[in-house]
Amino acid sequence: MSHGKQFTLYSSVPAPNGWKVAFVLxxxxxxxxxxxxDLRGKEHLKPEHVALNPNGRIPTLVDHHNGDFTIWESDAIMYYLVDKYDKEHKLTPTTENDKYTYLQWLFFQSSGQGPYFGQATWFMNFHSEQLPSAIERYQDETIRIFGVLESVLSKQEWLAGNKCTAADLSFVPWTNIGVDIILPKREDFNFERDYPAVFAWHNKVKGRKSVSKLLALRAELLKK
Structure with missing residues (x-):
């Protein structure tokens, strides 16, 4: 593979986590x-990818300008990119306490939103049998995550540092899944009505040039 570009990003079209990294890039x-x-074809488990990422999941990033340094886990990759290459603090806060708050939200996205939304999607669409109790549990957790975000974003515009950071970007693909796939049929969920601050924040982040460009690309690739 030619290394004319600085990074190689191993991703998947339908899966959310690779797109989070692409937003930052x-x-x-x-x-x-x-x-x-192709996750269905188990390409992520082939030896050449597992040699880069022993967890055998996506995303994986290779930095060819840093001795082919390889890093995996989406929010760890995002942290690496902004820590090493965002010297102007475009996507990170500048004060010490805000930096810790920013990290808090990155951890919350990877430990809270991603796993719960992922399990909801799994039990709704891919599990071998329908388990209503599991579906209800993870749908309820999806709603709870929106409640956590609403409690904060109803008081401030962004998650940390009074500006859009990589933490804000990290929520976008999974929030789309929550709104479009996990909760549409729940009578007790109306995104704009029930979570107006999260609704406004999410659409504001989606409207950024980088995000809207990549979401449009994902939509086109899903049609193929």
């Missing part, structure tokens, strides 16, 4: 090539 104007792996 675009925001920082870093050059990268995306290799989309």
């Amino acid at each position: 675009e925001e920082l104007n870093l050059t990268y090539e995306t290799v989309f792996l």
Whole structure:
């Protein structure tokens, strides 16, 4: 593979986590090539990818300008990118306490939103049998996560540092799944009515040039 671009990003078209990383790469104007792996075909478990990522999941990032340094886990990758390449603090706060708050939200996204939304999607669409109790549990957790975000974003515009950071970006793909796939049929859920601050924040982040560009690309690739 040619390494004319600085990064190689191993991702997947339908899966959310690779797109979080791509948002940051675009925001920082870093050059990268995306290799989309077919998860149904288990390309992520092939030896050449597992040699880079022993967890055998996506995303995986290789930094060719840093001795082919390889890092996996989406929010760890995002942290690496902004810590090493965002010297102007485009996507990170500048004060010490805000930096810790920013990290808090990155951890919350990866430990709270991602797993709960992922389990909801699994039990609703991919599990071998329908388990209503499991579906209800993870739908309820999805709603709870929106409540946590609403409690904060109803008082401030962004999660940390009074500006859009990588933490804000990290929520976008999974929030889309929550709204479009997990909760549409729940009578007790109306995104704009029940979570107006999260609704406004989410649409504001989606409207950023980098995010809207990549979400449009994802939509086109899903049609193929």
